[in-house]
Amino acid sequence: MVNEVRESWKVSARRTCFALKVGRSLYAYKARRDDQAALKKRIKEITETRVRYGYRRVHVLLRREGWAVNPKRIYRLYKEMDLQLRNKVPKRRVKARLRDDPTVATCVNQTWAMDFVHDQLATGRKLRILTVVDTFSRFSQVINPRFSYRGEDVVQALERICSEVGYPKAIQVDQGSEFISRDLDLWAYQxxxxxDFSRPGKPTDNAFIESFNGKFRVECLNLHWFMSLDDARAKMEAWRRDYNEVRPHSAIGHRTPIELMKCSGDAVSA
Known part of the structure; x- marks a missing residue:
């Protein structure tokens, strides 16, 4: 503001500061705050290994390491980096990610997304359909319909997939009963x-699988009657292969997932 007044009236800094009741020392002050990059990096390292530590415990650890910082600065950086503790996950969730991680997948098998879709046979009997997709290549690993699912059924399906295409580093899921089961948690630990659990009531946390399931419903489920469980499996598998091998995807340059995986040199198992 002082500079604006000076430019408009062409007066000295001394007279401008006097007219605006601003101290000349304040006008000439230059911020001396040092770069926070090193401190931010150390805070990030601590919270990645001690996932339930709030900013106060982080501050204690930093002071022990010799950082001359007060808790107010740690709190400000903690919030700026969006490290606030989220809602707690159930006990024994050893392999759960408890903080948001906006990192975008850069290779195949870095992050998968998994969810259930509901439909029914022509007779009215309900179906639950497990869907899994790679968030980088958009490759659909499996579409598996069953009449019911338990945690151990999900583990068996994942183990069958992973024996063909390898294990992912992370799987994005919601907090459904099958996904918070002890069976799946033990498998993930081993x-x-x-x-990577989405927050309750936040489907956008798992946007990739929501998008995939929307396409699956419009292009497959809404177009077919399923006479039996075997009929449903055959029709869904045919759609999955078309999705992987024929359907162009705008998100990956109008290529198919198979083409993208071949270009990146990853193994392909349709």
Missing amino acids: KDVIL
């Missing part, structure tokens, strides 16, 4: 796979 295979070193992170279960």
